Amino acid sequence: MWPPFHDGHTLSLNLKVPRFYRVTDDTTGRPRWYLRGPTSASGDALDPRTFTQGRHLPDPGPLHIEFRRPGPSLDFTLADFDMPVVSAALGNKLASLITDAIQRFPVTIAGATKRFEILNVTSVVRCLDESRSSITYWQPSDGRPDKVGQYQIVLNEVIDATRAASAQLFRLGGWEIEIVAATPIQSALFGQFTGLCFQPLGDSVPDAAV
Numbered sequence: 001m002w003p004p005f006h007d008g009h010t011l012s013l014n015l016k017v018p019r020f021y022r023v024t025d026d027t028t029g030r031p032r033w034y035l036r037g038p039t040s041a042s043g044d045a046l047d048p049r050t051f052t053q054g055r056h057l058p059d060p061g062p063l064h065i066e067f068r069r070p071g072p073s074l075d076f077t078l079a080d081f082d083m084p085v086v087s088a089a090l091g092n093k094l095a096s097l098i099t100d101a102i103q104r105f106p107v108t109i110a111g112a113t114k115r116f117e118i119l120n121v122t123s124v125v126r127c128l129d130e131s132r133s134s135i136t137y138w139q140p141s142d143g144r145p146d147k148v149g150q151y152q153i154v155l156n157e158v159i160d161a162t163r164a165a166s167a168q169l170f171r172l173g174g175w176e177i178e179i180v181a182a183t184p185i186q187s188a189l190f191g192q193f194t195g196l197c198f199q200p201l202g203d204s205v206p207d208a209a210v
Helices: 048-052 088-097 183-189
Strands: 020-025 034-040 063-069 076-078 084-087 102-109 116-121 134-137 151-155 158-160 169-172 175-182 196-204
Touching (some): 020 076, 048 116, 084 088, 084 102, 088 116, 151 175
Parallel strands (some): 063 102, 158 196
Antiparallel strands (some): 020 175, 076 084, 102 116, 134 151
16 A cells, blocks of 8 residues: 555655556645536537547547636646646646657636646556456456456556556556556656646566566
8 A cells, every 4th residue: 555645645665666656636635626528619528538548539629628616727637537637838848758658639728827738648558467456357247248357446556567668658558547657757747737646556577577
């Protein structure tokens, strides 16, 4: 277990420096906004899950997001269905660090004084160490034959560092709802942007690679 810092970040109890972090919302209870999914220029609702599957997308054109609950803006927000919304400043910083793992789609948010974007992380890496992570798999009895054998719940994630290789920012293959950052990304962003939390993940190297 990772005991939380008071500022929403977390710390490993062992002395090993984490190599990978889950990228998520700061949920420390500070005043903040909550955002809905996007709508198109014509007002049609778009499924926010489209932006969480790790796929390269065509330009959707002008987008708008309404509040689910108004409040102070954040540089990083997980909107409906964990769709990442970031400030243009955070988007620019990421673009300076990585060139081929993200797409940025400008979005208007009523009353916002900064520019914002939907962040689409397009890199997917299948690198979960299944033997060391806590995983519940879909079963035939769950009534979803299309999902049998896939991850249903993933906890206490351990990353196979060999399979992650040099990936810096990616969605976790098989559990694409989760965004993972390697230490260089975490170090470059930590403490600079509001709403952004990094939760350390365990990592392992298979015995054959030692």
